[in-house]
Structures are given as C-alpha cells and as structure tokens.
Amino acid sequence: MPDVSGSSDEEDEGLFSLDPEADGEARITGVVKGKHIVTPGELVTSDSTWMRGHGTYSVGTSTYSSVAGTITRVNKLLSVTPLRGRYVPEVGDHVIGRIIDVGTRSWHVDIGAKQAAVLMLGSVNLPGGVQRRKSESDELQMRVFLKEGDLLNAEVQAVFTDGAASLHTRSLSYGKLRNGYFFSIPSSLIIRSKIHTIELPGGVDLVMGVNGYLWLRKHTQQLGEQGVSITRLAEEAGWEIYSDENEYIAPSIRETIARYANAIKALEYGEVGVSEARVIAAYEASKEYKGVGDMVENDAKRRIAQQALVFIQ
Amino acid sequence: MPLSIAEENYLSTSLSQKPPCRPDGRDPHTFRPLDAAAGILPATNGSARIRLCDGGECIVGVKAEVEVCGGKPVEVQCDIAGQLNNSPLQSFLCTTLESAVRNALPPSHLSISNKYTYKLYIDGIILDHVSHPLTLLSMTIFLALLNTRLPTLITEDNTDENDEIGLPQFESDWQQSRLLCDDWLPPLVQLAVVAGRNVFVDPTGEEAAVSDGGILAIWHQSKVVGLRTVNTRDSSRQVFNVKSVATAVDVLTQTSREVENALRKVVAST
Numbered sequence: 098m099p100d101v102s103g104s105s106d107e108e109d110e111g112l113f114s115l116d117p118e119a120d121g122e123a124r125i126t127g128v129v130k131g132k133h134i135v136t137p138g139e140l141v142t143s144d145s146t147w148m149r150g151h152g153t154y155s156v157g158t159s160t161y162s163s164v165a166g167t168i169t170r171v172n173k174l175l176s177v178t179p180l181r182g183r184y185v186p187e188v189g190d191h192v193i194g195r196i197i198d199v200g201t202r203s204w205h206v207d208i209g210a211k212q213a214a215v216l217m218l219g220s221v222n223l224p225g226g227v228q229r230r231k232s233e234s235d236e237l238q239m240r241v242f243l244k245e246g247d248l249l250n251a252e253v254q255a256v257f258t259d260g261a262a263s264l265h266t267r268s269l270s271y272g273k274l275r276n277g278y279f280f281s282i283p284s285s286l287i288i289r290s291k292i293h294t295i296e297l298p299g300g301v302d303l304v305m306g307v308n309g310y311l312w313l314r315k316h317t318q319q320l321g322e323q324g325v326s327i328t329r330l331a332e333e334a335g336w337e338i339y340s341d342e343n344e345y346i347a348p349s350i351r352e353t354i355a356r357y358a359n360a361i362k363a364l365e366y367g368e369v370g371v372s373e374a375r376v377i378a379a380y381e382a383s384k385e386y387k388g389v390g391d392m393v394e395n396d397a398k399r400r401i402a403q404q405a406l407v408f409i410q
Numbered sequence: 411m412p413l414s415i416a417e418e419n420y421l422s423t424s425l426s427q428k429p430p431c432r433p434d435g436r437d438p439h440t441f442r443p444l445d446a447a448a449g450i451l452p453a454t455n456g457s458a459r460i461r462l463c464d465g466g467e468c469i470v471g472v473k474a475e476v477e478v479c480g481g482k483p484v485e486v487q488c489d490i491a492g493q494l495n496n497s498p499l500q501s502f503l504c505t506t507l508e509s510a511v512r513n514a515l516p517p518s519h520l521s522i523s524n525k526y527t528y529k530l531y532i533d534g535i536i537l538d539h540v541s542h543p544l545t546l547l548s549m550t551i552f553l554a555l556l557n558t559r560l561p562t563l564i565t566e567d568n569t570d571e572n573d574e575i576g577l578p579q580f581e582s583d584w585q586q587s588r589l590l591c592d593d594w595l596p597p598l599v600q601l602a603v604v605a606g607r608n609v610f611v612d613p614t615g616e617e618a619a620v621s622d623g624g625i626l627a628i629w630h631q632s633k634v635v636g637l638r639t640v641n642t643r644d645s646s647r648q649v650f651n652v653k654s655v656a657t658a659v660d661v662l663t664q665t666s667r668e669v670e671n672a673l674r675k676v677v678a679s680t
Contacts, residue, residue, distance in 0.1 A: 195414070246412035275416040278433055341415035343423075348431060351424050355435040362434075389435025395443050395463075 135162040135177060142175065150176025184209045184284035184308040186262035190253040191293040193274070193306035194264065196243050202236055204243055206251070209284060209308045212261040216243075220254060220265035222272065224336045242339050248274040248312065250294075250304050270294060272338050274304065276346060277314025278354050282365040284309035288372040295373045299353040303376060311361065313354045315346050356383055359392040360401060367402025378408035413619060422620040426606030433616065439665050441612045446549070446676045448557040456558025456590070460550045464614065467537040468546045470554040474520075474528045474590075476578060481529060483520055484512045488534035488547060503547055506599060506626070506638075507532075511551070514597040514630045519590060522563060522578045530558075540615045542642060544626060548599035549673060555596040556677040559587040595674075597630040598666050602658050603642055604650050609658045611665045618642040622650060625658040629666035634659055 135141060138161055145158035152164040153175060162168075166179040186192070186208065194206035197213060205213040218239060219231060243249065251264040251271050266272050287307055295303045296316060304312040360379035364371050382404030386392050392401065413421070424431045430438060442463050451457035454471040461467045486508035490500055511532065520528040532551055536543045561580040581587070603613040603621035610617060618624065621642055628636035637659070639650070 247414045248417060273416075274414070276420070277416075278420060279414075279417055280433075341419075343416050343419050346420065346423075348427060348429075351420075351427075351431040352435065355431060355433060359434055388437075390432070390437050390440055393434055393436055393440075393442055393463075 133167045134165070134180075135168060136165050137163055141168060141177065146173070148174045150174045152177030152179060180285060181283060182285070183211050185260070186210050186214065186253045186256055186308070188253055188256055190289075190307040191250065191305075192253060192262075192264070192308045193248060193250045193279075193304060193310035193312055194308075195310075196245050196247045196249070199239055199244065202239075204239070206249070206264060208262065208264075208306075209281065209310060210260070210262060212259065214253075214262040214264050216249075216251065216264045216266070220263070220267060222267055222269070222338065224338065243273065248279055250274060250306065250312070269338075273340075274312050274314065275340065276317060276343050277302075277312050278358060279310070279312055280358055280362075281310045282361065282371065286365060286368070286371050288370045288375075290372060292373075295376070297357065297377060297380070299357075299380070300350055301353050301357055303357065303373075305371065305373075313357050315344065315350050315354075317344065352389055355389045356380065356392070359383065359389060360405075363392060363398035363401035364405060366395065366398040367405075369402045369406060374409055375405050379405040381408060413616065418620050421616060422605060425610070425617065425620065426608060428607070430605070430608045430610075432610065433614070436612075438608060438610045439661050441665070441669070442614075446553060446673065448553050448677045448680045454554075455560065456554045456556070458550050458553035458557055460546060460553065462541070462546060464540045466539040466541060466543065466546050468534060468539075468543065468550040469537065470532060470534040470547070470550040472554045472558045473531040473533070474558070474560055475531065476522065476526050477529045479521075479525060479527045482512070483517065483527065484508060484515060484530045484532065486511065486532045486534070486551070488536060490536045490543065491538060499543070502640075503544060506544070507548060507551060510548075510597045510599055510628045510630075510636070511555070513635075514594075516594060519594060523565075526578050528560060541613055542601055542615075542618055542624065542640075544599060544601045544640070545612065548597075549669065552596045552598050552670075553673050553676060556589075556591050556674065557680070558590040559584070560590055561587045595631070595670065597628050597635070598670055599626055599628050600662050600666050600669070601626045601640060602662055604654045604658060607651060607654055607657070609654055609661045611661060613642070625650070625655065625662075627659065627662040627666070629662065629670070632667070634663055634666075 141153060141160045141162050143159040147160060149155055149160050152162060152166060153160050154163045160175060162177045164177055164179040166177045169176055169178050192208045194208040194214060196204050197207045198205035202218045204216040206216050208214045223235060249266060249272055251266045253262045254265040255263045287305060287309055289307060293305045297303055300316045302314050302316045357380055360383045361371060361376060364375060364379050369375060379401050382401045383392055386397060391397055445461040448458045450459050451471045455474045456472040457470060459469045486504050488500060488503055493500060534547050534550060536547060563578055564581050565579040601624050602609050602611045603618050603624045605621045624640035624642040626638050626640050627634045
C-alpha cells in the first residue's frame with residue numbers, strides 16, 4: 098500500500114504539476130505524478146483540488162490509481178485510462194457486434210463490452226423503407242433479419258446508466274456484414290477517427306470497430322455509392338441488406354485479406370495503435386515477405402510493426 | 411459462439427479451394443509459433459509447459475510412484491479450465507493419450523524388481539484453449555516425459571519371490587537418477603482437420619469449426635501407429651474423401667517428425 102499519510106516533500110520530488118501553460122487561465126493547482134503510466138495503488142496526486150474520475154480511488158485527500166494505465170486530464174477531472182480491459186462504449190462509436198440472442202422486439206449483441214448491447218427492432222432499417230410501420234409480423238420474423246451468430250456494424254446510440262449500450266443501424270453504411278473475414282484485437286489499440294470504414298489498396302475494405310472487432314472484406318459498391326438519389330435510398334434498401342450470400346471472392350482477394358489480417362496482428366503484437374495509415378504502412382512493409390504465412394513468425398511481426406512506424410515518419 | 415453464415419461460407423470456401431488459403435495464410439503443414447519449457451516444476455519427476463500464440467496454455471507434471479506389479483502402468487489425468495470434470499472432451503483427451511503412452515512404453519522401463527514397479531501419473535492442466543487442445547496436451551506430455559528422471563535403485567534386484575520385506579531402496583542423490591527416455595521416445599498425438607481435399611495441421615478454432623472433421627494420428631518410432639476421426643464441429647456432418655485420409659497421414663508424418671525434433675531440442679537446451 099502506498100503511504101497514505103499525505104505527501105512529504107521528498108515524495109513530491111518525483112512528481113510534477115501538469116503543464117499550467119497548456120490552457121490559458123489554468124493555474125498550478127496541485128502536483129500530479131509526472132510519468133504518464135501508473136499501476137494500481139500508485140499515487141496520482143496528493144492534492145485534493147482535483148476531481149477524481151474513472152480508474153481512481155481516494156484515501157484521505159490523496160488520489161490513487163485503481164488500474165494500470167495512463168493519466169488523462171480534462172480541466173480539473175483526473176482519470177486513468179486502462180491499458181487493457183474491456184471496451185467501454187461511448188455514444189457515436191462505430192462498433193462491430195455479433196448477435197448472441199434474439200429477444201422480444203430487440204436483439205442482444207456482443208460488442209466486447211462488460212454487458213451485451215441492445216439493438217431494438219425500431220433501430221434497424223427494415224426492408225421497404227423508413228416510412229414503413231413496424232408491425233406484429235416483424236416481431237415474429239425477427240430471426241429472418243438477424244439471427245444468432247450474425248455479424249453487423251452499428252453505431253452506439255445511447256449508453257445506459259449501468260454502462261450497457263444501445264445500438265442503431267439506421268444508415269446504409271451499417272448493417273449485416275458479408276464477403277469477408279472477422280477477427281479481433283484489444284480495443285485499446287484502435288485509434289479513433291472520423292471514418293472507420295476504410296478502403297484499402299488491393300481491393301479490400303476494412304471495417305474497424307472501435308471495440309477492437311475488425312472486418313476485412315472484398316471491396317464492393319455499397320448501396321449508397323450506386324448512384325441512387327439520397328431521397329430514394331431508403332426505398333432502394335430491400336431484402337438484400339439482410340442477405341447471407343457472399344459474392345464470388347477471387348483467391349487473390351482472399352490472400353490479400355489474409356495479408357491485411359496478419360499485418361494488423363503484427364501491429365497488435367508490437368502494441369502499436371491501429372489506424373488507417375498504419376494498416377497501409379504495415380501492409381506495404383509485409384510485402385517483404387513473399388508468403389503470407391511467413392508473417393505468423395514473431396520476428397516477422399516485430400519487424401513489420403517497426404517498419405510500419407518508420408513508414409509513417 | 412456460432413459463426414455467421416457469410417463468415418462460415420467465406421472460411422470454408424477459402425480452406426477447400428485449390429490451393430487453399432488459410433485465414434492467416436499459413437501452409438497446410440505449418441504450426442503457429444509456440445513457447446515451450448521443460449522442467450518447470452521442482453516437485454515432480456518431469457514437467458513441461460507450452461504456451462500457444464492464441465493464448466492456449468498447458469502445464470504437465472509427471473510423478474512416478476512405487477507400486478506392486480499388476481496395476482495400470484500409466485495414468486493420464488487432465489483438467490480443463492472452465493469445464494466440469496468428466497466432460498466429453500476431457501475423457502477423450504485422457505483416454506486417447508493414456509492408451510497412446512501405455513502402448514508405446516516398454517514395461518521394462520518402469521520395472522524395479524519382480525514385485526515392485528513404477529507407476530507414472532501424468533497430470534495435465536489446460537489453463538486456456540481456443541483451438542482443439544489435443545495437440546497442445548500431447549506435445550506437453552511428450553516434453554514432460556522427455557524431461558522425466560527416475561531415481562536409481564541401490565538394493566540388489568531380489569529374485570526371491572517370497573521376500574516380503576524386500577522394499578526397494580533408492581539413491582538419494584538426484585544427480586545419479588536416470589532418464590526415463592534414454593533409448594525410447596514418447597508418442598505424439600497430432601490433430602489435423604480436413605476441408606474438402608485439403609488437410610491442415612494446428613487448426614485454429616475457426617478453422618476447426620468450418621472443417622469437415624478432424625483426423626488424429628498417433629506417431630511413435632517414426633511411423634504413424636494409429637488413426638482416428640475426431641468431431642471438430644457441432645454437427646453430424648463428418649464426411650471425408652478417402653484420398654484426404656491418405657493426405658492426412660502424409661501431412662501428419664511430415665509435421666510429427668519436425669515437431670518431435672523441435673521438442674527434443676527444447677529438452678536438450680534445458
């Protein structure tokens with residue numbers, strides 16, 4: 098246990114205050130542990146003026162970290178973001194999930210969070226357009242749309258007070274996933290960006306769920322790209338959005354998908370955050386290995402992860 | 411968790427096409443990298459641990475006890491984390507490996523006198539597994555048996571059958587102990603999955619889930635001495651092409667030899 102008696106001057110030797118110049122009117126309000134990575138039980142600050150956020154606990158006036166992670170600060174709020182751990186959903190996140198249960202008027206979806214997310218029947222696009230009313234027959238044939246095991250991408254619409262997420266797929270870029278391969282990496286390695294559906298060189302698309310679930314698929318024209326006018330999009334959305342049939346996928350595309358999957362797993366092995374630029378860089382670096390299978394070796398993974406970082410700079 | 415139909419379709423087509431394309435691009439006979447160590451438990455006669463890159467981990471300890479002749483010479487037990495005792499998978503692993511080791515082990519290697527013999531208790535614990543744990547457990551047992559040492563006997567081999575008090579006495583110096591596998595190698599049991607005409611070793615969980623079925627081969631003294639089919643997916647579909655069985659034997663022969671050599675190097679280096 099750390100010393101709870103308060104901060105002595107010696108203890109503050111290794112501590113420094115967060116940069117007061119960072120925002121104009123901020124003043125030095127207390128000392129915060131200088132290094133950014135803390136372990137459970139480690140002193141974050143002994144100043145009581147800070148507000149304690151997630152990943153911290155307090156004994157007396159001191160704040161300690163309850164997880165292993167990095168200190169983040171928003172104004173006066175100190176929190177510790179864990180390095181590992183389950184995905185914590187936030188409103189607006191683009192996630193990939195797998196149906197685990199079909200309930201009454203809702204599906205339960207595994208998104209790798211502490212609790213299963215809920216996808217309400219009213220939050221999906223049903224064949225026939227937006228104006229269509231949900232009827233009792235829709236409730237009875239929910240398994241026709243989405244059944245156990247199905248993969249889909251969706252957006253987090255709301256987060257309940259207990260941390261469970263509610264999803265929606267009310268956009269043509271969301272919905273059931275086809276023509277590809279699923280795998281997952283830790284969610285902490287995903288770098289958030291505005292776009293999480295990436296068109297990669299080699300005729301492959303990557304859907305990068307913020308929850309660390311990834312989907313690599315053959316590049317196909319999505320419904321919105323086919324020149325249908327925006328106002329008619331919803332009417333065009335027919336039963337095909339819930340189809341389970343894959344298109345023909347050439348062996349070369351399958352190999353490219355395997356290469357991208359290995360490249361991303363190499364980034365994971367090197368604990369390198371995954372972003373669009375890094376995925377492409379890792380893919381380029383992986384071309385050094387003729388056979389896709391050569392990339393499963395640990396040395397190859399390490400090398401690709403290093404190369405990817407060099408390419409970016 | 412079941413795979414989605416589109417996902418399953420993608421994987422099974424990739425695996426059964428010619429040439430096949432595994433999800434991680436490996437050759438059909440390539441293993442994923444693994445981490446192996448022998449002699450990790452000081453209180454056992456022999457022990458080993460293997461960790462796979464997908465998170466699978468297995469620890470095996472071998473204990474030799476002195477017993478009166480006539481019982482089973484080898485007993486294999488294993489615990490699988492997260493599964494109850496007597497689960498079908500557990501009894502399948504134990505019976506397969508127990509019979510493989512028992513059939514391969516020459517009785518003379520365990521005998522002490524004509525009244526007493528060693529009995530080997532091989533205890534494994536599978537801390538985690540994503541893919542089928544058979545190959546993992548078999549490799550760990552192989553490594554643990556290679557690492558097993560038995561104390562040397564200091565009492566004369568008493569041929570008098572009626573001698574009741576002739577309990578065997580052993581050398582207390584562990585440096586004097588002898589290796590169980592001095593002129594003998596334990597068996598290896600390898601699992602391969604069949605998809606169409608193709609056969610794959612070291613299948614990942616998803617590869618096994620979309621395969622037509624599995625074939626295990628018991629490898630001992632540089633040849634395949636036993637074959638069996640294994641159900642690797644939750645369905646009754648278990649149809650192989652006859653040719654794929656022959657391919658499986660070829661592939662498993664090749665990889666078993668390589669795995670055996672690799673594991674022997676691990677023990678030699680410790």
